[in-house]
Amino acid sequence: MRILILILLLWPAMAFSQSRAAVEGQFRGWLDQAVWPRAAQTGVARPTFDAAFAGVTLNWDLPDLVPPGMAPTGGGGQAEFGAPGRYFDRGGLDGAASVGRQMAQTHAATLAAVERATGVPGRIILGIWGRESGYGRAEIPHDVFQVLGTKGFMSTRAAYFTDELVAALQIAQAGAAPRGMKSSWAGALGQPQFMPSNYLAHAADGDGDGRADIWGSEADTIASIGTYLARHGWVPGRDWGFEVTLPATVSCTLEGPDQGRTIADWAAMGVNRVGGAAFPASEMPGVGFLMLPAGRTGPAFVVTPNFYALKEYNTSDVYALFVGHVGDRIQYGVSDFTAGWGAVDTLRRSDVAAAQRRLEGLGHDVGGADGLAGFKTRRSIGRWQAATGQAETCFPSAAVVTALTR
Template sequence: MKKLVPTFIALILLSFSSAAHAQSVDAQFRTWLDQSLWPDAKAAGVSRATFDAAFKGVTPNLKLPDLVLPGQKTEMPKDQHQAEFGAPGAYFAEKTIGSVQTGGRARLSEQARTLRAVEQRFGVPSGIVLAIWGRESGFGRAKIPYDAIEVLSTKAFLSTRKDLFRKETLAALQVLQKGWATKSDMKSSWAGALGQPQFLPSSLIEHAVDMDGDGRRDIWNSVPDTLGSIANYLVHHGWQKGRDWGFEVTLPPSLSCSLEGPDRGKTGAEWAKLGVKRVNGSAFPAGETAKTGFLLLPAGTDGPAFIVTPNFYVLKDYNTSDLYALFVGNAADRITSGGSAFKGSWGSVDKLYRSDVAAMQRSLEKKGYDVGGSDGLPGYKTRRSIGEWQAKNGLTPTCFPSASLIKAVR
């Protein structure tokens, strides 16, 4: 029994130490609010009453990810460094995309009047708007439990991206000042994304619209405001009315996968001349013959191939991921025209870590290739650099990382 006493005392001391540390962080947070954030909020037109009401009872949420506590060094989290490199095909699990398809088709009729108004006003197809709504918040059914002010201010004070979240905290305060939401309404994800469209506060201010005419831009409770705001966001980012997002295609064996990318576009007629065909056997729409499209190979040669339009990259502005934009495009097709899963199959992927891919990217950079940065994520610049290196070294281009490739490049 006596042996347990030192351990018990140590636990008590650790508990007191943790509590004292939390109190210290809380005190520093309050000082930061008053001396650093408040002057900027005042300059942005936020009243002291709004500011005080917003932060009443708010303390830093130390359970949020990507925080750097006072006295700690900023480093890449170990779990991120060792994150397993995921197979692209897993993003398109039928259960997930099928749920968006089913929910979207139901809402085509339920929200028909609003969708017509949105499409007439913004020129964005109903299927695209519904697919984003379904993907972001399950058509408003997903729980969005966090206090946005708590999340945003914690990250502005302690995160690895303080400047970004400081801007978003100030924008959230402006939303409260404008009366577009109450503090109790303003719920967010753990990353600070708000409401049914999952906008950051600055996006709410720039892109949200009052579609139902009640004088507020309510992206938490109003379906018309949510749908209109999603469409307006896309328009502000360059959505081209009358164009699709893209088409799944088949490629001739002679076509190099290193032609991928938004800076290597060709007209529909030029792609057709090279032997690129739509998977359904039909020609590219007449309107696309003289317009530029871009080759997309998210899994290199071991996955579906696409010719995408500039609207695909607008969808990427909503969420900077090729797979996200493809998900939205495919779900939109399923919602409005009864489309199905992609015809091309997703191949298997070697078990790799993001650190492995990052090391390969650094090696390619040293050899003079532009891989778009060594972040462990193989974007189009990395994929086509792989293909170019493979061709130069007498290998069949695959344009995608593998265990053997990583060893060879090093």
């Protein structure tokens, strides 16, 4: 009887183990039947392919996995809606700026050379490098072939990760050691955290040794970041943006990269730099865009097209803002934003998504009901508030969600 009870207790674990073993077998078959033919077409040799996957098994701890025969789970419904100010914690800002100033001195010659070649200021490159990998000090622990193999075989974005897996094989074919190609849990490589396709397109040789080593070479990392931004629209000679004061007479619904006007026009409307400083004369005829990451509950900015070049690196408004701000702290010694981050109501992303769907039903373009507050959602809230006789805040709150979804 004891033996029977023990078997019954162990049976779920035994069955799960057998199930995993079966999936591992399917994984090896998928590599040979689906991935290898695609890799071979790009010039990857069989010895490179075999070396890349030697000893590689599925990583069952990665997020968003959908094992064969299972339906994707909804996931994320109870995730908390994030306050933008959290991105700018004291430790993160001070650490990135302090180490960044050291790196600016250590790599001054390389930063200057890359700026001459790409037009991207060194302080901006440092801001990205610091954010992505702590200037190369952060651990990058994963094997890219395990990560991308797992996600290409069984994730919610399998096609995308399979494409990246083939790109990673091309990098190995060009000479990178497969076990040295360390990545994040999402497959982003090395110190600049390039996805493999971005490595193939934009990785650069900054130290003149004939290869782009974004894992071990600081010069290559700096050159690669600068090259990426230059190829994604960085405008030499322009800044990324300026913190401003937004008068009550200027609607927060004017935010967005599709509502640009010259910086001189913004200034004529009473949108001025904080502290009373004038906008640089060279910027006045250039186009600028209102950017309010927390609506009227936080700092306001007029940004240039270079802000959106930064968003090509990471699509988050607060990411681009962090990079620009840290760069300014490194080079100019600026302190915190003048305006503080206001309190944000505790909401779930599912609550915000429900409000977004209601706004869509009212004819607003919110940029998708994803539970995030991008500029389209922010200004849609402001337009709805104005149409219903409310004060424009241009940001989700408990009151906004309740009014829209009741």
